Amino acid sequence: AGKYGLGREATPDEVKAWDIDVRPDGTGLPKGKGNVEMGEELFIDNCASCHGDFGEGVDRWPVLSGGHGSLKDERPVKTIGSYWPYASTLFDYIQRAMPFGAAQTLEPDEVYAITAYLLNMNDVVDDEFELSDENFKTIKLENEENFFMDDRADKELKEFTGEPCMKECKKSVEITKRAVIVDVTPEEGGGALE
Amino acid sequence: AGKYGLGREATPDEVKAWDIDVRPDGTGLPKGKGNVEMGEELFIDNCASCHGDFGEGVDRWPVLSGGHGSLKDERPVKTIGSYWPYASTLFDYIQRAMPFGAAQTLEPDEVYAITAYLLNMNDVVDDEFELSDENFKTIKLENEENFFMDDRADKELKEFTGEPCMKECKKSVEITKRAVIVDVTPEEGGGALE
Amino acid sequence: TSAGALSTGAALAAGEKVITEVQPWNSELGDGVDVMPYGKPSEFEEHVKRRTVEWLTADPVSSINFTPLHELDGIITPNGLAFERHHGGTAHIDPKEHRLMINGLVDRQLVFTMEDLMRFPRENHVYFLECAANSGMEWRGAQLNGCQFTHGMIHNVMYTGVKLRTLLEEAGVKPSGKWLLAEGADASGMTRSIPMEKALDDCLVAFKMNGEALRPEQGYPVRLVVPGWEGNMWVKWLRRLEVGDQPWHHREETSKYTDLLENGKARRFTWEMDAKSVITNPSPQAPLTHKKGPTVITGLAWSGRGTIPRVDVTIDGGITWHQARISGPSLDKSMHRFYFEFDWDGKPLLLQSRAHDSTGYVQPTKDQLRKHRGVNSIYHNNGIQTWAIDEEGKAENVEIS
Amino acid sequence: TSAGALSTGAALAAGEKVITEVQPWNSELGDGVDVMPYGKPSEFEEHVKRRTVEWLTADPVSSINFTPLHELDGIITPNGLAFERHHGGTAHIDPKEHRLMINGLVDRQLVFTMEDLMRFPRENHVYFLECAANSGMEWRGAQLNGCQFTHGMIHNVMYTGVKLRTLLEEAGVKPSGKWLLAEGADASGMTRSIPMEKALDDCLVAFKMNGEALRPEQGYPVRLVVPGWEGNMWVKWLRRLEVGDQPWHHREETSKYTDLLENGKARRFTWEMDAKSVITNPSPQAPLTHKKGPTVITGLAWSGRGTIPRVDVTIDGGITWHQARISGPSLDKSMHRFYFEFDWDGKPLLLQSRAHDSTGYVQPTKDQLRKHRGVNSIYHNNGIQTWAIDEEGKAENVEIS
Ligand code: HEC
Ligand code: HEC
Ligand SMILES: [Ca+2]
Ligand SMILES: [Ca+2]
Ligand SMILES: [Ca+2]
Ligand SMILES: [Ca+2]
Ligand SMILES: [Ca+2]
Ligand SMILES: [Ca+2]
Ligand SMILES: [Co+2]
Ligand SMILES: [Co+2]
Incomplete structure (x- = not known):
């Protein structure tokens, strides 16, 4: 027992029920498999109402596909294919949180199938692909290498440290951007806005 | 103007409207008068429903008379006559706060009359007495001299200061009083009491 | 030893259903961000509320309710639970219609709107407000079974306001001005010198209190804050400040809030709140619900004269005392939160706490106080509180030898 | 110059009716102490509420609302006004049905009930919780007209809880345990490494927050507190802590909460919140309503790396800066309240505040940040905010040269 002896040991079934998280190295993947075709059907039935048949997104619901090579654009489109570093994230997230409003209702094989379908929609795997716990680690996403550890300490902190100017810091000053021209604030904003 | 120049000067009528407080030296008394007899009628009409015809109190509403000489008793009865130091307090309080639910509706003459009546009920003035701003200062209450300025600093603070016993402070300990026996706690007390 | 302990055998291997089966809240959507523009506590916290004691007064309109100290932790009292005391009911005043007047012995008699007040420099301080009558029902002996009732006439919040000094200087206090009368705008016309x-x-x-506007029952739109001094002086719905050369001896400083001693004489102007503490858990409304083993005792301590550098706790009725741990900011004239953790052997306990303040004052026993004051002084009962805990963890308000 | 100024002549001698005539609240009884067992704000404060921005998300169930900073003062956020962000709606969980599991690389995989948690030693700390996306809509330029919208994804309360370390030690972290996964019980199954x-x-x-139980939208009955780090990590409805040897790279630390730079590369694990400040009054939702003369500027400053020893304020768009006055407790990783009082000449103003933290870091301009990060990084926008005030006192969100 620990110092306090409080709580109790978790049972194997309890740990199994909650320990559903998946990591990039495949740790946590349940046994199972599913292919793109099965995934397409499941996706259309369970997901497309929000995310569109091909993951293109409906209304303001999240876009799940496309955007390849857009990350340096003025308006990047960040999707599984264009931005996400790991396929494990997709499996894990669908399994824990989707479909929105009916989380944790999909069977492992269904999650494999839908993941396969979304990888297919993002040009990561071909139409015939079957995803399983065994081949999962072969999947690599194109943008993985573009993520790097927070470097603000080196890049910014020194520049942003030190005694700043207090007097005669500028000759003159002009307004360069105005929120009122953009006009996207909710009308019922309180105070003088009403 | 003050340092900030904020606010504005109060007008004479405004100060008059709010500056109704009365002090033991008579400062603040309005012009006016009223006698015990008038006071009795006013009191019966406006006050007796709570305080009783003679100030003896109805149900749990405050008792306003009696209790003379009871201050050292096991259960002192603290009233205008037995406890209050100054008659000005009575005039001021009736004028600002009574009748309960219709405060500041009495005219000065009415407040003088009711005050006279309550002084009479407390054996301070006789049945024929008429109270006015002119004779107010002649009224003295019997308990005035028994009030003294807070003396905790001299009487208690020193005794209650210093390093207390931390170990073996008593040989044994017994329960001497119990709330459960008294049993006056509201039943719906929350937690284990329900 | 755990409330979540499983029975043995099959059930143990399988585990608890709340874990092994997906629960609705793990799967179905909850409330959106548009549901609650001003939030409120969980439906499972409905027992956490202010409570009144009906027999104390003739009418709930001039009465008191009590902060549920046994349900709280830390040092901040949430605004919705800060105890209420008023003498003519809670006034609901439109801030646009509210004025604050300064009159009397000043160079300029002034009237301020709320907007005017907002233009003076402001300060922020966490202060406790304790009613002088807190624990007043306990003078003759243990009476009310719950720290909400024995000690709940107190709250501790962060106040934002203008220094009274700033306003008085704006009006210009004359040299003869030695006293101030504060007056409320409610139907009781509350006044204190x-x-x-x-x-x-x-x-x-x-x-402001705890960041937002004062609550109506705490004097909205504006109240006086008199740090460390009895709550009755913290005039709510403040409408007037008069400068004078003598005190007024009004009802709340003669008939009430004077402390009758055994010899029939009475202390007046007992403003400062003496150092005090109480164990909030366990206590009669919050018993120990577990068996022996690791146990947390927690409580509050405060002093009208400064900070609380130390609190002692006893579990054996004062034979042995232990220094408690204080956690959270130690601020002047603010509540302090203390803890004492121990391994309960499951036997009856007699719990007490004892506050030390920064002046060196040590909270006295109730009998020490009675020696000085008798049992009819109503106010300023800061004596040490005792809770008796039985083998089942139930707690009772008692006094001990 | 006062909002309560009287017109001249007769009216002036007579005075304002709210003073010269007895008002209902001066005479008639208000509410009794039994009316409001859990209190709420005045009817005159109904405009003080959390507000959402509908176009930000597809559905209010996975969305955000904002703390009305422009209506608050001091440093405490009242619980009812603490901004909400959730990904599957507010879960309403019966504390009796809630469990916290520790699993993974530990000596003993444990399950705690809420009652178990209450038996560990507790601590109290005031910490700010800021969403990493706070001010995220402002990367390309001034967009939302109100500090509630530009800076309102933040709250600052006193938290009471058990040290995470205590629980991890109780389970016994194995030497290989270098990372922790925190998981929520809500329908989003929120996870962070x-x-x-x-x-x-x-x-x-x-x-507990501000003394009482967590609010449902803040994770009732139990949440993680990760002082100084981005709000998304403060997992609500906390049900599981897994110890592992590597991070999990889950959705909220890959797809979201990574900072895309101009070169297409992205920072990950940007946990610490950089020092930041904002003037809350005046601001677009809280304009100056008086003419020239004494004027109070106030605002908030905070840093994920420590305290705020200093805030500078400019009223001329950064030509001249003044040191502001900080009032209220200066606590580690907590909001600080600053004030700057000046005599307004009635001419247009360009207001900015600039926080300094205890590491020596000085809040940068938005352009300084853009130089490093471009305009697509969404998160961690701690650039200096500008409000333009016109002759009438109206305030607008702008950027300046
Ligand atoms: C009713 C609408 C709805 C349905 C149906 C739905 N989703 Fe979603 N999905 C959402 C919302 C809303 C989010 C963002 C949730 C948040 O705020 O965290 C989301 C997020 C996602 C994401 C993460 C997107 C990103 O860029 O981070 C993925 C992947 C996803 N959904 C897949 C699915 C799959 C697979 C299904 C069906 C099995 C599904 N969704 C069904 C609404 C929906
Ligand atoms: C509806 C009930 C009611 C009526 C009618 C009423 N009172 Fe009172 N009176 C009270 C209550 C309640 C209090 C205590 C108020 C408080 O809590 O501060 C009180 C207090 C007093 C006190 C102070 C008692 C003390 O010991 O401090 C005086 C004096 C008094 N009333 C006089 C009057 C007079 C004179 C009238 C009529 C003009 C009057 N009352 C009408 C209910 C009433
Ligand atoms: Ca795992
Ligand atoms: Ca198809
Ligand atoms: Ca518009
Ligand atoms: Ca006067
Ligand atoms: Ca008669
Ligand atoms: Ca009973
Ligand atoms: Co007193
Ligand atoms: Co980040």
């Missing part, structure tokens, strides 16, 4: 020294020291004219 | 060093440092497993 305050010596000028205190008025010019640390008092605030406050409009 | 936290390095063990932080987990063993100052994190809390908290069950």
